Amino acid sequence: MNKPMIMTPGPTYIHEEVRKAxxxxxxxxxxxxxxxxxxxxxxxxxxxxxxxxxxxLIFSGEGILGLEAACASLIERGDRVLCIDNGIFGKGxxxxxxxxxxxxxxxxSDYKKEIDVAALSxxxxxxxxxKLATLVHCETPSGITNPVDKICPLLxxxxxxxxxxxxxxxxxxxxxxxxxxxxxxxxxxxxxxxxPPGLTFFSISKAAxxxxxxxxTPVAGFYTNIANWRNWYTDKWFPYTQPISDIYALNxxxxxxxxxxxxxxxxxxxxxxxxxxxxNSGLQLYPESGFSNTVTxxxxxxxxxxxxxxxxxxxxxxILVAGAFGFLKDKVIRIGHMGENCYExxxxxxxxxxxxxxxxxxxxxxxxxxxxxxxGI
Ligand SMILES: *Cc1c(COP(=O)(O)O)cnc(C)c1O
Numbered sequence: 001m002n003k004p005m006i007m008t009p010g011p012t013y014i015h016e017e018v019r020k021a022x023x024x025x026x027x028x029x030x031x032x033x034x035x036x037x038x039x040x041x042x043x044x045x046x047x048x049x050x051x052x053x054x055x056x057l058i059f060s061g062e063g064i065l066g067l068e069a070a071c072a073s074l075i076e077r078g079d080r081v082l083c084i085d086n087g088i089f090g091k092g093x094x095x096x097x098x099x100x101x102x103x104x105x106x107x108x109s110d111y112k113k114e115i116d117v118a119a120l121s122x123x124x125x126x127x128x129x130x131k132l133a134t135l136v137h138c139e140t141p142s143g144i145t146n147p148v149d150k151i152c153p154l155l156x157x158x159x160x161x162x163x164x165x166x167x168x169x170x171x172x173x174x175x176x177x178x179x180x181x182x183x184x185x186x187x188x189x190x191x192x193x194x195x196p197p198g199l200t201f202f203s204i205s206k207a208a209x210x211x212x213x214x215x216x217t218p219v220a221g222f223y224t225n226i227a228n229w230r231n232w233y234t235d236k237w238f239p240y241t242q243p244i245s246d247i248y249a250l251n252x253x254x255x256x257x258x259x260x261x262x263x264x265x266x267x268x269x270x271x272x273x274x275x276x277x278x279x280n281s282g283l284q285l286y287p288e289s290g291f292s293n294t295v296t297x298x299x300x301x302x303x304x305x306x307x308x309x310x311x312x313x314x315x316x317x318x319i320l321v322a323g324a325f326g327f328l329k330d331k332v333i334r335i336g337h338m339g340e341n342c343y344e345x346x347x348x349x350x351x352x353x354x355x356x357x358x359x360x361x362x363x364x365x366x367x368x369x370x371x372x373x374x375x376g377i
Contacts, residue, residue, distance in 0.1 A: 004314055007350045008322040009140050009168060009295040009336030010191040014249075018195055021252035022245050029242040036236050042247055045254040046201055050170060050185055052177035054203040057229050058250065060243045063167040063188030065224070066200035067096055070163045070184050072224035073212050074132055077101030082130040082160065086115050086146065087139030088326040089165055097134060100220070105130070111142060111327075114290025117150045128158040131211070132183070137166035138173060140191075141324040143297030143334065144290040145173055149180050156181035161208055167191055167200075171257050172267040172294035172338045183208040189246070192267075192294055194339035195253035198246045257339075267293040270337050270347055277351055277372035281365045283358075286332050294338035297324065299331065301363045306330045309357055317353035348373055 006013055029035040043056040050056065059065055075081065081102040083094030086109045094104045107123050109116045115135070133155050138145045152162040161183040166175060170185070171192030177185050183205040190197035204212075204226065212219075212227050219225040228239040257263055271293035278285055278298050286297040300306055306323045307330075313319045322334040333354075337347055352370035359365065 002318060004318045004320045005346065005349070006320045007335050007337075007341055007346065008320050009334055009338060010188070011197050012191060012194045012336060012338055013340040013346075014194055014196060015253070015256060015340050017256065018249050018253045021248040022196065024245070024248050026244045029244045030238060033236065035242070035244065036233060038251065039242065039247060040233060042251040042254065043201075045251065045258060046187075047203070048258060049254055050175055050177045050187075050203055051179070052185070052203045054177065054205050055209070056201060056203050057226065058199055058201040058247060060198070060240070060246070061200055061223070062190070062197055063165075063186070063200050066167070066186035066188065066202045067093060067165055069200075069224040069226055070186060070202065071096045071100045071102070071134075072221050073219055073226040074161065074163065074184075074208065075100040075102045076215055076217050078103060079131045080105060080129060082107060082133040084115060084120065084133055084135040084151065085109070086111055086113070087136065087144060088141045088324075088328070089139055090134075090136045093134035093136065093165060112144075112286065112288045114144055115146045115151060117147055117154065120151065121154060124154065124158055128160065130158075130160045132161035132163050134163050135165070137164055137169035137175070138292050138294055140168040140292075140295055141297070141326065141328050141334070142286055143292045143295045144287045145169065145292045145294075146290065148182065149174070149176065152180045152182045161205075161211060168292075168294055168338065171263060172342070173292075174264050177203050189250050189253070192263075192339040193250065193253045193257065194341075195250045196246060198243060199250055201250075264293075267338065267342050270342050270344065271296065273373050273376045274335065274337060274347060274351070276376065277369045280372050281355075281367055281369050283365070286328070294336070294342075296335050296337065297328070298333045298335070300333060301358070304358075304361055304363060306333065308361060309333060309354075312357040312360065313353055316357070319350055319353050321350070321354070
């Protein structure tokens with residue numbers, strides 16, 4: 001079967017070299033000392049990508065597992081957690097914190113804009129007694145990137161641990177874990193890294209390790225307990241058998257990103273061109289500001305159903321585009337220009353098809369999307 005071109009905000013296209021890595025011969029990852037070195041090498045590569053000297057771990061499970069492991073390992077019943085929210089993932093992070101007994105306080109801001117740092121600063125001046133704060137780097141459903149470079153140092157100045165969902169940003173947006181004083185940065189394999197879905201990885205600062213070690217109550221869970229991994233390398237012991245093939249693929253995918261001269265610039269350039277084409281065609285973007293460089297969220301024109309657009313893109317052009325969920329369900333079309341999806345040719349093909357499909361659905365465009373895209377800015 002001819003697989004569609006997946007222009008979705010994750011999973012993304014997987015390069016042939018990464019697919020080949022998946023099929024490499026395996027060893028017993030619990031017993032072969034060579035695999036401990038390989039796992040460590042993969043973590044070292046992720047550390048370079050995330051600009052951190054903090055420990056990095058890779059867990060077997062999709063991005064959500066990272067969010068849950070952070071909450072399970074850091075939160076004790078009654079801990080005050082600040083949930084910084086300007087979208088579906090931001091708000092949802094608070095639900096995970098509650099699941100582990102946190103008393104959650106929300107700082108919510110306009111869902112069409114990036115987090116208002118000045119307002120957050122005013123809020124913290126009045127109430128800052130939080131053990132940790134959860135926030136999202138890129139709100140994938142709405143296509144908004146938050147200024148984590150400003151937010152995390154601010155939280156740090158109050159001694160609040162920052163736990164950042166960067167699943168759809170790592171590798172595509174600027175990220176400086178240590179200079180920005182980020183305590184936990186959470187990622188996933190299937191977004192900008194363009195590795196198969198199934199792995200999460202995250203960095204843990206010294207302060208975050210300390211909070212885990214100084215817990216008064218044990219972590220409720222095994223799979224989500226980060227403390228089990230404290231001495232994995234010195235003890236040569238993994239809490240459970242590692243998904244070795246997925247880690248082979250992740251290693252290759254990160255290696256490819258590290259060899260790329262400037263992936264952040266590439267994402268920025270292409271995202272700007274996509275937005276230019278959308279706006280100048282007369283279509284509307286969902287966000288008003290804080291535009292993401294990894295995903296673009298376009299408002300569905302009045303009277304147009306998402307399903308019709310999705311079906312025509314797939315049936316007539318063999319391209320998968322995404323809608324969204326929650327309050328954005330049936331309201332937007334999303335194009336994921338992240339990782340291996342983020343190349344001029346792919347966006348040109350996608351926008352050409354979308355222009356045609358929209359026209360066939362009676363949507364008047366001031367100019368064709370792909371032509372505006374090539375015209376660029
Ligand atoms: C993709 C993503 C995750 C992982 O969630 P899934 O929807 O299960 O893929 C978590 N956070 C953000 C911001 C994401 O984009």
